[in-house]
């Protein structure tokens with residue numbers, strides 16, 4: 001178990017086991033937590049994928065849903081949007097479940113669990129991925145580093161040279177971690193050709209959809225329709241090709257947002273009401289992106305900035321937490337224990353600075 005993961009689990013288990021999470025849950029009223037998942041998997045660790053952080057083991061998701069169904073109030077994102085727009089108080093201990101990108105495992109593994117516990121979720125889809133245009137760009141980078149026969153590559157990018165060590169699987173994983181921020185910093189117009197340039201340098205062919213390892217495969221539109229007809233899932237927008245919107249020019253941004261909306265409407269028959277900014281941190285979207293999302297008819301947009309939704313939260317910058325990696329982490333998050341701890345720490349530091 002990696003030390004970082006271990007420390008996260010220990011901290012979360014301590015917050016839950018000590019009763020602090022129950023205490024926080026009873027105090028944090030009128031707030032909602034939005035959780036973000038990506039894909040699920042049955043057997044994590046398949047050597048065909050270097051980065052497993054986007055594919056949560058299905059048994060963890062099942063345990064999280066069991067916890068949420070028993071002790072929390074799972075509401076749809078549409079319910080949250082309506083309550084926020086009418087200035088209504090959010091139900092206590094409310095939680096919204098979301099998935100990003102649009103993986104087939106959302107239908108194959110998550111959907112039966114949502115139905116089993118009668119829970120609702122929003123799946124934010126990258127429409128070009130579902131259309132079969134191209135695997136997601138970060139999947140191509142992962143597979144190129146994982147499949148190359150090269151053991152070393154000096155890769156010039158963003159005015160510097162990143163040395164990629166590729167001799168072992170662990171080194172490939174470390175090289176992927178080093179490389180991803182460089183790709184995320186590129187202009188959207190350069191991104192695709194830089195991915196192609198990397199594949200060429202590593203002597204790896206671009207992956208076809210059929211070659212993708214199972215957890216990386218996209219939803220089909222039939223799967224998406226099936227989930228929406230049941231009433232357990234809404235489909236939201238996540239752009240057409242998953243660029244970071246702040247790296248796009250105005251025309252690219254408009255195309256990504258409008259095409260995504262139009263493709264969802266054409267396939268599902270309803271206009272999507274919510275959008276999720278790819279990558280979603282403060283520097284990954286800007287005011288222009290926010291305005292274009294609103295202009296395209298979306299009623300709300302989710303970020304990946306940690307925080308809880310309360311009466312003052314902007315509908316176009318809804319905070320979300322990343323995927324919990326254990327049921328303890330889920331409880332420490334949705335109970336408000338992490339936020340309470342953070343606020344206490346902040347108050348203590350402030351008080352000490354006044355001494």
Ligand SMILES: [Zn+2]
Nearest residue numbers: 100101278279
């Ligand atoms: Zn995404």
